[in-house]
Amino acid sequence: MSxxxxxxxxxxxKSTVNRQRFLRRYKQHIKRAVEDAIHDRSISDIERGGxxxxxxxxxxxxxxxxxxxxxxxxxxxxxxxFVTGDxxxxxxxGGGGGxxxxxxxxxxxxxxxxxFTISQDEFLDFMFEDLELPYLVRKQLKDxxxxxxxxxxxxxxxxxxxxxxxxxxxxxxxxxxALGGEERKEIRELRKQLWELEALPVGEVPHExxxxxxxxxxxxxxxxxxxxxxxxxxxxxxxxxxxxxPSSKAVMxxxxxxxxSMTQTIKDIAKRFFILLYLFLQRNYKxxxxxxxxxHTHAKEVDEQEFFYSRETGGTIVSSALQLSADIxxxxxxxxxxxxxxxxxxxxxxxxxxxATCSDLLMKRILKKVQYFAYVEITTGPHQNLWYEYEQVHxxxxxEFAMQHITDAGEIYPVFRKLFEKRTEGAA
Amino acid sequence: xSGSKKRTPxxxxxxxxxxxxxxxxxxxxxxxxxxxxxxxxxxxxxxxSEQMMDAYxxxxxxxxxxxxxxxxxxxETEQNYKRGRMGLAYEIVINSDPCIAYLMEENTITMxxxxxxxxxxxxxxxxxxxxxxxxxxxxxxxxDYLLFAxxxxxxxxxxYGLDEVEQLLDSCxxxxxxxxxxxxxxxxxxxxxxxxxxxxxxxxxxxxxNDLWNTIPRKEVSEEEKVVRYPKEPEENLLYFxxxxxxxxxxxxxxxxxxxxxxxxYFYPQKQTQxxxxxxATFWHYTLLHQLYDEGLVTDGFMMEFLHSHSSVVYQxxxxxxxxxxxxxxxxxxxxxxxIRRICEHPTDEDREWFPDIAGSNWIxxxxxxxxxxxxxxxxxxxxxxxxxxxxxxxxxxxxxxxPTLRVDAIHDxxxxxxxxxxxxxxxxxxxxxxxxxxxxxxxRGDRSLTLRHYIHNGQxxxxxxxxxxxxxHRLWGFDVQLESVTPKNELVQVYxxxxxxxxxxxx
Numbered sequence: 001m002s003x004x005x006x007x008x009x010x011x012x013x014k015s016t017v018n019r020q021r022f023l024r025r026y027k028q029h030i031k032r033a034v035e036d037a038i039h040d041r042s043i044s045d046i047e048r049g050g051x052x053x054x055x056x057x058x059x060x061x062x063x064x065x066x067x068x069x070x071x072x073x074x075x076x077x078x079x080x081x082f083v084t085g086d087x088x089x090x091x092x093x094g095g096g097g098g099x100x101x102x103x104x105x106x107x108x109x110x111x112x113x114x115x116f117t118i119s120q121d122e123f124l125d126f127m128f129e130d131l132e133l134p135y136l137v138r139k140q141l142k143d144x145x146x147x148x149x150x151x152x153x154x155x156x157x158x159x160x161x162x163x164x165x166x167x168x169x170x171x172x173x174x175x176x177x178a179l180g181g182e183e184r185k186e187i188r189e190l191r192k193q194l195w196e197l198e199a200l201p202v203g204e205v206p207h208e209x210x211x212x213x214x215x216x217x218x219x220x221x222x223x224x225x226x227x228x229x230x231x232x233x234x235x236x237x238x239x240x241x242x243x244x245x246p247s248s249k250a251v252m253x254x255x256x257x258x259x260x261s262m263t264q265t266i267k268d269i270a271k272r273f274f275i276l277l278y279l280f281l282q283r284n285y286k287x288x289x290x291x292x293x294x295x296h297t298h299a300k301e302v303d304e305q306e307f308f309y310s311r312e313t314g315g316t317i318v319s320s321a322l323q324l325s326a327d328i329x330x331x332x333x334x335x336x337x338x339x340x341x342x343x344x345x346x347x348x349x350x351x352x353x354x355x356a357t358c359s360d361l362l363m364k365r366i367l368k369k370v371q372y373f374a375y376v377e378i379t380t381g382p383h384q385n386l387w388y389e390y391e392q393v394h395x396x397x398x399x400e401f402a403m404q405h406i407t408d409a410g411e412i413y414p415v416f417r418k419l420f421e422k423r424t425e426g427a428a
Numbered sequence: 429x430s431g432s433k434k435r436t437p438x439x440x441x442x443x444x445x446x447x448x449x450x451x452x453x454x455x456x457x458x459x460x461x462x463x464x465x466x467x468x469x470x471x472x473x474x475x476x477s478e479q480m481m482d483a484y485x486x487x488x489x490x491x492x493x494x495x496x497x498x499x500x501x502x503x504e505t506e507q508n509y510k511r512g513r514m515g516l517a518y519e520i521v522i523n524s525d526p527c528i529a530y531l532m533e534e535n536t537i538t539m540x541x542x543x544x545x546x547x548x549x550x551x552x553x554x555x556x557x558x559x560x561x562x563x564x565x566x567x568x569x570x571x572d573y574l575l576f577a578x579x580x581x582x583x584x585x586x587x588y589g590l591d592e593v594e595q596l597l598d599s600c601x602x603x604x605x606x607x608x609x610x611x612x613x614x615x616x617x618x619x620x621x622x623x624x625x626x627x628x629x630x631x632x633x634x635x636x637x638n639d640l641w642n643t644i645p646r647k648e649v650s651e652e653e654k655v656v657r658y659p660k661e662p663e664e665n666l667l668y669f670x671x672x673x674x675x676x677x678x679x680x681x682x683x684x685x686x687x688x689x690x691x692x693x694y695f696y697p698q699k700q701t702q703x704x705x706x707x708x709a710t711f712w713h714y715t716l717l718h719q720l721y722d723e724g725l726v727t728d729g730f731m732m733e734f735l736h737s738h739s740s741v742v743y744q745x746x747x748x749x750x751x752x753x754x755x756x757x758x759x760x761x762x763x764x765x766x767x768i769r770r771i772c773e774h775p776t777d778e779d780r781e782w783f784p785d786i787a788g789s790n791w792i793x794x795x796x797x798x799x800x801x802x803x804x805x806x807x808x809x810x811x812x813x814x815x816x817x818x819x820x821x822x823x824x825x826x827x828x829x830x831x832p833t834l835r836v837d838a839i840h841d842x843x844x845x846x847x848x849x850x851x852x853x854x855x856x857x858x859x860x861x862x863x864x865x866x867x868x869x870x871x872x873r874g875d876r877s878l879t880l881r882h883y884i885h886n887g888q889x890x891x892x893x894x895x896x897x898x899x900x901x902h903r904l905w906g907f908d909v910q911l912e913s914v915t916p917k918n919e920l921v922q923v924y925x926x927x928x929x930x931x932x933x934x935x936x
Contacts, residue, residue: 002450003471004446004449004450005472006473007474007479008474008475013482014482014486015482015485015486015498017494018485019503021498021590021594022497022500023499024496025496025594062602062893063602063605064605064862064863064865064897066861066888067888067890067891068889070828070884070886071827071828071829071830071886071888072886072888074825075823075824075848075851076747076822076825077744077820077822078747078748078749078752078820078821079839080746082836082839083836083839084836084837084839084843084844085836086836087834089832089833090827090834114500115507116506116507
């Protein structure tokens with residue numbers, strides 16, 4: 001008799017653990033592949049999974065085996081014209097009948113690679129590993145949106161579904177003991193007397209007395225029994241309270257220059273930088289607000305769609321964007337409640353008189369309120385006055401202000417990593 | 429018994445249902461019993477292709493400990509499967525009692541019936557009957573043991589860290605082929621016992637070790653005491669030797685080595701009976717399904733599909749074909765069993781001369797006897813007939829590194845039959861396929877270094893990964909390790925060291 005079992009609904013991913021072990025072991029290889037992939041890909045598909053290739057030599061598991069040489073006799077099938085004693089040249093390379101016992105594939109000199117795919121999630125995991133928003137502080141919020149329900153002992157009032165039965169019955173029991181104590185004590189006394197009387201020799205038994213005692217006991221008993229088994233007074237309820245959770249609320253300002261001096265390639269690089277940032281934030285911080293600010297001569301707060309995809313150009317006044325950001329911070333994001341981050345990308349080109357205003361704005365209105373301000377300059381040419389202004393800002397606020405320089409798309413990811421590297425000594 | 433009472437076929441479509449599987453299993457089981465197949469009970473499990481890949485990755489076992497190499501296996505299988513480079517095997521069958529066989533849900537009912545005949549009755553009866561499996565494995569205990577192993581290793585991971593355990597397992601895996609006893613029957617494994625005795629074992633080994641490594645000088649016996657080697661006789665089971673004697677291992681590390689060793693031992697018979705096992709199962713699916721057909725239980729369409737699949741399984745590409753990758757064990761095994769049946773039923777004069785014992789005997793008994801008492805090596809030696817050698821057009825090529833050319837040493841003719849048979853048999857001798865490496869000596873009194881000896885066979889040197897493997901031996905042993913390649917004349921040809929010896933001598 002055979003048993004037939006449908007196992008199709010059983011856990012499918014039995015090998016997940018082993019797969020993760022494998023990824024863990026070859027982390028370095030995979031990281032490299034992920035970095036390469038980020039360089040090569042266009043904006044839209046950076047989010048997909050990717051192929052990872054590892055030289056087979058690196059993942060082989062060595063065993064003792066025979067090497068080349070010595071005397072070997074092998075049997076082959078399908079003889080056509082050979083007769084005993086025929087001699088012929090060794091086939092060169094991997095051709096002909098040299099393969100042997102079918103295990104040739106893994107050991108030959110042919111250096112083939114081991115290629116496999118990792119999923120989108122794994123891809124992003126590797127991409128953003130060891131990155132974080134610097135100096136993130138947990139802040140208590142007045143308008144806290146998240147609460148946690150916690151147990152807080154028991155209460156004497158509540159809704160029926162919170163009734164705690166054991167506690168209630170225990171209370172009832174206690175009450176019955178407390179209230180019925182007098183009577184029961186008396187009953188015990190009377191019983192003792194009764195037994196004594198009943199134990200007397202037959203002639204001397206005082207029947208009236210006994211009857212009186214019995215009546216008394218019955219009456220007391222009745223009284224004791226009249227105590228209710230359970231009373232409203234006994235009921236106990238689970239007490240649950242709502243505790244507001246301190247949360248690390250954060251807002252990220254993405255400030256991008258879209259002026260005419262930004263060529264298509266520079267815009268592309270800037271967008272890719274922000275997409276990377278966007279993915280990183282979305283992935284690692286569930287509750288983060290994003291403010292997108294675009295500017296040429298005017299700054300404008302836009303939504304995500306417009307930020308990444310619309311085309312608009314004009315002159316360049318960087319301070320307009322900083323001004324707007326500062327206004328938004330004042331209006332909506334009080335530094336007491338929010339961790340504020342700003343990332344700015346530009347080609348460094350600015351209207352001449354404006355750069356000083358920028359550094360002034362930064363130092364006076366912005367940097368004191370934000371946790372971190374990252375400036376990325378994307379240009380192949382020499383630095384212009386904005387960069388030099390910002391260098392002074394950096395000297396004044398080395399912790400809060402970071403600046404990096406990108407010349408081509410290949411540098412986006414390394415620079416991004418540099419800006420958001422995990423710091424060992426956090427300010428939190 | 430055919431013809432007169434044609435019955436209605438069990439099924440006519442290609443879709444399978446659980447009821448149909450049950451029907452086929454009942455009928456195939458009935459015929460198998462009539463033909464004398466003795467099997468464990470069957471447990472047929474229907475799984476998805478994804479689960480099949482999972483099963484692949486854990487060397488076909490329903491559960492196993494976690495290790496990256498299984499993940500690598502899985503990733504590779506998945507990748508090949510998704511790209512359509514490879515189909516999944518139709519079945520996996522586990523040598524356990526009850527015998528677990530997997531059916532993939534994507535298959536047609538014909539394929540399911542084929543798998544039932546092949547795995548649930550073919551392989552199953554082989555597991556139960558063959559002497560190697562009976563001697564070396566305990567079908568009832570393996571699942572429990574694997575569970576024990578999985579839990580134990582995950583406990584070790586928690587306690588000592590993933591990396592630590594992973595490295596240890598890497599090293600054990602490198603020596604897995606050298607973790608088997610070839611001649612001694614190991615104690616049967618029962619999981620309950622294992623757990624109970626594990627603690628006692630730990631303590632015992634540690635205490636025993638101290639004796640071995642005792643540094644208190646003994647009474648001087650005599651100055652010119654002969655150098656006694658330890659172990660006195662060379663030990664072929666490297667993992668066993670390390671488990672029992674490595675000076676620095678922790679008790680849990682010894683236990684992990686033991687687990688790997690036990691699992692290697694469990695798979696040892698499978699490696700030695702590949703041709704027989706597959707041949708036997710293929711012979712029986714062929715025979716059983718034909719019987720079904722003769723009884724009118726399956727349709728012509730069913731048979732066409734079955735035969736198509738069967739013939740691709742037993743196809744042997746010739747040596748010069750691009751698809752050639754060695755002799756197909758299914759072809760060789762299947763043909764040999766068919767051939768034995770032919771010799772029993774319709775012997776020729778040649779057969780009578782070569783196989784006087786079995787020519788004309790009862791084929792069922794003869795086959796049963798062959799299945800029970802042989803392994804690949806001896807099976808080929810005993811039963812490969814001249815006729816089959818002619819049919820497969822076998823020939824032997826001698827590749828001697830000292831000669832400039834290859835030589836055809838024997839072909840399928842009167843002169844060559846015996847030679848061919850011997851060579852093919854030797855080809856399946858595990859002892860020839862893997863280098864013969866044994867523990868030769870431990871420098872007990874000095875630096876505790878371990879000396880392994882490689883006994884050269886047919887002048888074949890060790891492969892290029894030897895140094896890598898030695899690193900693993902070194903990790904397990906904890907002190908210097910050297911490996912000497914020795915010719916049959918006892919000449920030292922090459923010595924490997926780990927850690928590598930300094931090369932200053934050559935400069936001098």
